[in-house]
Amino acid sequence: xxxxxxxxxxxxxxxxxxxxxxxxPTVGRVRHLATETKGREPRAERRTEVRTGGNAxxxxxxxxxxxxxxKTPSLEDYRRTEADFYASLSRLAGHYGIDPMQTSDFGFPYxxxxxxxxxxxxxxxxxKNCVGIRLVxxxxxxxxVSEERCDVGATLFYVPVVPLFLMLKDPKRKRAAQLxxxxxxxxxxxxxxxxxxxxxxxxxxxxxMHREWVEQDEETDATEIYRSELxxxxxxxxxxxxxxFNRINLRVFGQRLDRFNSRDxxxxxxxxxxxxxxALYTEYxxxxxxxxxxxxxxxxxxxxxxxxxxxxxxxxSFVADTKGWLYESLNDSISSEFNEYGAMEEPTLVxxxxxxxxxxxxxxxxxxxxxxxxxxxxxFYDYKMEENGRLN
Numbered sequence: 001x002x003x004x005x006x007x008x009x010x011x012x013x014x015x016x017x018x019x020x021x022x023x024x025p026t027v028g029r030v031r032h033l034a035t036e037t038k039g040r041e042p043r044a045e046r047r048t049e050v051r052t053g054g055n056a057x058x059x060x061x062x063x064x065x066x067x068x069x070x071k072t073p074s075l076e077d078y079r080r081t082e083a084d085f086y087a088s089l090s091r092l093a094g095h096y097g098i099d100p101m102q103t104s105d106f107g108f109p110y111x112x113x114x115x116x117x118x119x120x121x122x123x124x125x126x127x128k129n130c131v132g133i134r135l136v137x138x139x140x141x142x143x144x145v146s147e148e149r150c151d152v153g154a155t156l157f158y159v160p161v162v163p164l165f166l167m168l169k170d171p172k173r174k175r176a177a178q179l180x181x182x183x184x185x186x187x188x189x190x191x192x193x194x195x196x197x198x199x200x201x202x203x204x205x206x207x208x209m210h211r212e213w214v215e216q217d218e219e220t221d222a223t224e225i226y227r228s229e230l231x232x233x234x235x236x237x238x239x240x241x242x243x244x245f246n247r248i249n250l251r252v253f254g255q256r257l258d259r260f261n262s263r264d265x266x267x268x269x270x271x272x273x274x275x276x277x278x279a280l281y282t283e284y285x286x287x288x289x290x291x292x293x294x295x296x297x298x299x300x301x302x303x304x305x306x307x308x309x310x311x312x313x314x315x316x317s318f319v320a321d322t323k324g325w326l327y328e329s330l331n332d333s334i335s336s337e338f339n340e341y342g343a344m345e346e347p348t349l350v351x352x353x354x355x356x357x358x359x360x361x362x363x364x365x366x367x368x369x370x371x372x373x374x375x376x377x378x379x380f381y382d383y384k385m386e387e388n389g390r391l392n
Contacts, residue, residue, distance in 0.1 A: 077140070078108055084142040085112050085135065089119065091353040092133070092144050095360075098122045116144070129349075129363045136352075143354035150292075150347040150366045156334070157373040158203075158319040159184065159193070161240040162232075163380035166387065168243075173383065176270040179256055180379065183277035183372070184318075185249035188241075190281060191369060192288035194317040195244075197237040202314045206330055207233060226325060233320035253278050266382060273375045280372065284365045289316060292347040292366065309343040316373070323384070 093100045101118035103111040112135070120133040129148040136145050164184065167177035187193040196203035207230070214226045243249075257275055262268040280287075293312050315338075321327055347366040351358060 080140075081137075081142045082108055082112065085115075085144070088143040088353045089115055091358060092119065092123075092146065095351070095353065095358050096123050096126065098126065119144075127362075129367070138354075141354065143352060145353070146351045148349040148351070148363055150363045150370065152315070152344055152346050152370060154344055155315070155374075157316045157370065157377075158322060159187070159317075159373055159376050160319050160321045160380050162236050162321040163383050165236045165240055167383055170387075173266075175256075175260060176267050179260060179270050179274035180376065181243060182249045182253040182256055183274045183376065185244045185246070186253070186277050186281045187373075188244040188318070189247065189250065190285065190288070192290060193373075194313055195237075195241055196317055196319050197234070197241050201317060202311075203317050203319060203330075206333060207320075207326075209333070210326065210329055222325075229324055229326040233326060237320055250281070253281065266379075266386065269379060269382075273372065273379055276368065276372055276375070280365065280368055287365050289347075289366065289369055292349055292363065294345050294348050308341050309345040310338050310341050312345045312347075314338075315344060322377070322381070 089100055098119065100115060103115045103118075105111075106114055116133060116135060120130075123130045123133065123146065127148065129150055131147050131149050133144055133146045136143060161184075164177060164180055167173045168181065170177070188195060194201040194203070196207060198204060211230050214223065214230065217223070253274075257271065257278055260267075260271050262271055290312060294309070314334075319327070319330075347363055349361065349363060
């Protein structure tokens with residue numbers, strides 16, 4: 001189940017600033033920023049297909065048409081274009097390990113259009129990150145370019161540290177907490193996940209803004225609750241950052257995994273998630289979550305949010321907690337801001353299959369890291385539910 005926070009851009013009315021009128025309801029497993037909570041749902045049943053009546057003329061539906069080429073090269077250089085195209089197609093097919101369709105019997109330019117249509121369909125079936133293949137011309141040379149993108153699904157990947165702080169003080173869960181501490185230390189040091197108590201992080205200024213709101217608003221019965229949550233976020237945040245900063249958590253990561261004995265299903269889940277983090281640490285010892293982030297263009301004139309995207313460092317971070325008034329207020333504020341943007345930035349690879357060497361890389365690391373962040377959010381939610389059950 002997806003426990004990271006869901007948010008749908010463009011479907012949320014701008015929320016007014018939180019006042020001290022009332023305490024917002026506590027957060028469920030994970031909050032949807034602009035809609036109801038939504039987890040990983042089982043595969044939905046196929047919807048009933050709508051069909052025309054039996055007497056409808058459907059002969060044309062049995063026909064097959066070749067794809068249309070968007071831009072036809074001039075007749076003078078079509079032979080060179082065709083040769084460049086098939087040389088590039090061969091490199092692309094080799095890179096993805098796919099056998100291209102034989103299209104030499106079709107005339108120009110439909111042979112190229114058909115080959116591209118076939119190759120794109122096959123690559124998408126074998127590579128979930130592929131979003132398309134296109135033909136480009138540069139310096140009178142034609143070549144194919146593929147684009148791979150990691151679909152984050154408009155999700156906030158905010159990993160709470162308050163549950164981990166409580167786990168470390170819980171005798172029943174302390175050893176499991178040490179596993180997760182090593183996993184989070186890996187995210188902090190190696191994967192470069194922002195931490196909300198660092199002044200250069202997006203969430204740091206969100207918390208500061210909410211502190212200013214509380215200080216400037218009139219005193220009410222709820223004001224002390226607001227101040228208490230802010231102080232708790234700061235105190236526990238600073239304490240946990242000191243623990244995460246200690247690199248001994250990385251040096252003993254493997255030992256903690258080897259020596260851990262699961263006593264129940266929750267322990268087993270903690271070990272599994274920590275093992276996945278250790279595998280990433282071992283296989284990608286220097287990779288950061290931003291290694292394939294889109295490059296920002298700082299040279300454009302003016303600013304148009306609808307054509308801009310939410311930067312990755314804004315939706316990936318450690319956070320204090322994902323329940324209580326403070327997170328509810330943060331959630332509303334972030335939702336209002338993000339709904340002014342047109343999209344979310346996502347890890348992206350653009351590969352050119354020309355005469356140059358092809359970089360043998362993919363988005364495996366990013367896919368697995370986003371899954372790890374989601375699993376950690378799930379575990380911390382489960383622990384808070386377990387803790388609440390014991391208190392009740």
